[in-house]
Amino acid sequence: xxxxxxxxxxxxxxxxxxxxxxxxxxxxxxVHYYCLLLSSGIWQRGKEEEGVYGFLVEDIRKEVNRASKLxxxxxxxxxxSIGCVAPRCKRSYHFPCGLQKECIFQFTENFASFCWKHxxxxxxxxxxxxxxxxxxxCLEFIEPxxxxxxxxxxxCKNAWFxxxxxxVQAINAGVFFFRCTxxxxxxIFQKEMLRMGIHIPEKDASWELEENAYQELLQSxxxxxxxxxxxxxxxxxxxxxxxxELKRCECCGSSGTHLACSSLQSWEQNWECLECRSIVYxxxxxxxxxxxxxxxxxVAITDCLLExxxxxxxxxxPRAQHKELLRQSSKFRRDISTVLMELGFQxxxxxxxxxxxxANIWRSALEGFRSQNFNPSNTIEVVYLNENxxxxxxxxxxxxxxxxxxxxxLENSSLFEGSLSKNLSLxxxxxxxxxxxxxxxxxxxxxxxxxPSPGFFSKTLFNCIAYGPENSQxxxxxxxxxxxAQIIIRIxxxxxxADLNSVINExxxxxxxxxxxxxxxxxxxxxxxxxxxxxxxxxxxxxxLQKAGVTTETEATPSPMASCLLGYKNLSAKTLxxxxxxxxxxxVQALGFWNSYLKTVEDxxxxxxxxxxxxxxxxxxxIPPAGFKPSPSIxxxxxxxxxxxxxxxxxxxxxxxxxxxxxxxxxxxxxxxLRLEKEESSHYIGH
Numbered sequence: 283x284x285x286x287x288x289x290x291x292x293x294x295x296x297x298x299x300x301x302x303x304x305x306x307x308x309x310x311x312x313v314h315y316y317c318l319l320l321s322s323g324i325w326q327r328g329k330e331e332e333g334v335y336g337f338l339v340e341d342i343r344k345e346v347n348r349a350s351k352l353x354x355x356x357x358x359x360x361x362x363s364i365g366c367v368a369p370r371c372k373r374s375y376h377f378p379c380g381l382q383k384e385c386i387f388q389f390t391e392n393f394a395s396f397c398w399k400h401x402x403x404x405x406x407x408x409x410x411x412x413x414x415x416x417x418x419x420c421l422e423f424i425e426p427x428x429x430x431x432x433x434x435x436x437x438c439k440n441a442w443f444x445x446x447x448x449x450v451q452a453i454n455a456g457v458f459f460f461r462c463t464x465x466x467x468x469x470i471f472q473k474e475m476l477r478m479g480i481h482i483p484e485k486d487a488s489w490e491l492e493e494n495a496y497q498e499l500l501q502s503x504x505x506x507x508x509x510x511x512x513x514x515x516x517x518x519x520x521x522x523x524x525x526x527e528l529k530r531c532e533c534c535g536s537s538g539t540h541l542a543c544s545s546l547q548s549w550e551q552n553w554e555c556l557e558c559r560s561i562v563y564x565x566x567x568x569x570x571x572x573x574x575x576x577x578x579x580x581v582a583i584t585d586c587l588l589e590x591x592x593x594x595x596x597x598x599x600p601r602a603q604h605k606e607l608l609r610q611s612s613k614f615r616r617d618i619s620t621v622l623m624e625l626g627f628q629x630x631x632x633x634x635x636x637x638x639x640x641a642n643i644w645r646s647a648l649e650g651f652r653s654q655n656f657n658p659s660n661t662i663e664v665v666y667l668n669e670n671x672x673x674x675x676x677x678x679x680x681x682x683x684x685x686x687x688x689x690x691x692l693e694n695s696s697l698f699e700g701s702l703s704k705n706l707s708l709x710x711x712x713x714x715x716x717x718x719x720x721x722x723x724x725x726x727x728x729x730x731x732x733x734p735s736p737g738f739f740s741k742t743l744f745n746c747i748a749y750g751p752e753n754s755q756x757x758x759x760x761x762x763x764x765x766x767a768q769i770i771i772r773i774x775x776x777x778x779x780a781d782l783n784s785v786i787n788e789x790x791x792x793x794x795x796x797x798x799x800x801x802x803x804x805x806x807x808x809x810x811x812x813x814x815x816x817x818x819x820x821x822x823x824x825x826x827l828q829k830a831g832v833t834t835e836t837e838a839t840p841s842p843m844a845s846c847l848l849g850y851k852n853l854s855a856k857t858l859x860x861x862x863x864x865x866x867x868x869x870v871q872a873l874g875f876w877n878s879y880l881k882t883v884e885d886x887x888x889x890x891x892x893x894x895x896x897x898x899x900x901x902x903x904x905i906p907p908a909g910f911k912p913s914p915s916i917x918x919x920x921x922x923x924x925x926x927x928x929x930x931x932x933x934x935x936x937x938x939x940x941x942x943x944x945x946x947x948x949x950x951x952x953x954x955x956l957r958l959e960k961e962e963s964s965h966y967i968g969h
Contacts, residue, residue: 368400533558680928683901685733703740756820853892
């Protein structure tokens with residue numbers, strides 16, 4: 283029939299049952315996703331956007347032709363494209379017929395299929411349940427015996443499910459959130475469910491993909507809620523740096539006041555709404571054990587991007603989260619790009635111009651972001667100004683280049699300390715100017731607006747932000763103060779009590795000042811003393827920076843953020859080759875030279891690096907977590923040297939006669955351009 287699947291010949295459009303129905307109008311071809319995926323004689327040879335789901339049209343036709351010679355063991359009609367993988371089993375069937383006959387289809391690895399005689403089963407242990415138990419999803423009572431329609435959790439013995447309930451939940455939750463409903467286990471649970479034929483799509487959860495699901499997180503609360511508002515302009519009026527500036531409640535952030543309406547002398551003063559004050563200062567609340575606050579770049583980055591993913595999931599312990607992060611880093615990298623992409627969709631098309639002076643990028647960025655007209659949910663448009671240009675001319679700028687330069691400045695600023703991986707420094711002037719808050723906001727804006735990830739946080743700082751100071755274990759590498767490091771080393775290397783007491787007496791005043799004096803009875807007590815000094819210097823010393831202020835703009839899980847904050851990934855020749863789309867290539871030889879050049883650079887046979895090439899073309903030294911917009915492209919032109927257009931992320935390659943000439947011209951142009959740009963910026967980076 284017209285519009286029917288070419289494999290099963292049904293025109294039912296039932297995504298939960300048969301997968302999405304896809305129609306290729308050009309070739310007049312319709313197919314169910316599952317029918318295509320599980321057909322025995324076809325493989326995905328194209329890219330995702332080619333053919334149908336990456337399966338080429340000619341391959342689909344060959345498979346349909348192959349299946350036309352096979353009879354279905356269920357309905358006895360031809361076109362049975364799916365065969366049982368059990369040795370010596372000759373049964374073939376259509377996908378819907380297989381479902382009807384309770385075959386099992388495994389949506390993983392080779393997408394194997396098993397007929398009703400050879401399908402995998404769950405082991406039946408001694409049944410201690412005399413009565414029915416509820417399905418832990420729909421709560422309808424079922425007989426606790428594993429069959430095709432009744433499945434048991436591999437990690438929780440008292441968890442039973444209907445197959446249909448599990449399949450619907452898997453489709454809604456996706457690979458990142460589908461887990462045991464009792465213990466939250468992912469690995470063991472997903473592995474068993476895949477074995478038993480549950481399809482777990484590689485997508486984010488449906489509740490994460492709702493349109494404008496995070497819209498309210500991009501907006502700051504701005505309303506005066508005190509009983510008597512004295513502002514003549516109204517409760518919603520907000521004039522920064524005046525007595526009519528609005529300040530939010532320190533505890534809940536969902537109530538506000540004008541400074542004048544609550545007799546606040548400055549924005550830095552703490553203010554709690556009546557509801558929070560009644561809780562915080564109640565006797566019962568004060569008796570409760572207090573937990574240390576998380577570290578200071580909670581400013582914007584923590585609340586923006588480092589919170590829990592979904593209120594529907596039980597919070598894991600910090601140790602479990604960290605372990606899961608290390609074990610599933612590739613999944614999490616995919617997850618953070620999805621989260622940032624969703625947030626990117628919510629950015630309004632209305633553009634907001636930022637006028638940036640490259641000679642003082644920090645100050646001009648600060649003024650732009652602090653402007654009353656600036657809204658982080660609007661598209662950012664960068665315009666470069668030159669203060670030495672008497673004509674006041676403006677130049678269109680690359681947003682990604684601007685955000686990249688801003689991240690470089692932050693990395694080298696006095697807000698952070700350390701050589702390679704950074705921790706927060708204690709800078710009283712920056713605290714006074716509220717710069718820690720501004721830095722957090724800049725990090726969040728860079729990530730959501732397609733800029734580069736910071737990549738310079740130390741593991742200690744990240745753990746402190748994501749899981750709290752109590753779950754952080756600083757090391758000697760986190761100490762940038764030479765004298766403090768020497769004290770810790772001397773304590774750790776003492777070999778007897780006399781030497782240890784000598785070091786303590788010598789540093790008595792310092793240890794007393796930081797509150798680390800402790801009773802030393804054995805030599806092994808030195809390790810706890812050294813640990814106390816480390817914790818004070820790296821974490822406790824800067825913990826009060828929390829008071830700089832917190833703005834909630836967006837939320838995401840802490841685990842995937844690790845790939846954004848803990849260091850950059852090395853670029854490879856394949857990464858760059860895949861990144862750049864080829865647009866116009868009048869000379870195929872030039873494209874061959876380009877691929878050879880990437881290999882030369884990767885092998886270290888050129889003065890240029892992979893990062894140099896990316897900066898030359900896009901202004902970024904790493905691939906932004908949210909990806910490039912527009913996608914980087916390549917074109918070949920009849921000219922001597924390459925040209926990088928950072929506004930369009932376009933790299934124009936020269937057409938030369940020999941590869942040697944191509945490499946020399948590429949090396950010269952890229953290195954010379956970057957040298958000039960570095961000289962221009964050297965006088966303001968780190969000021």
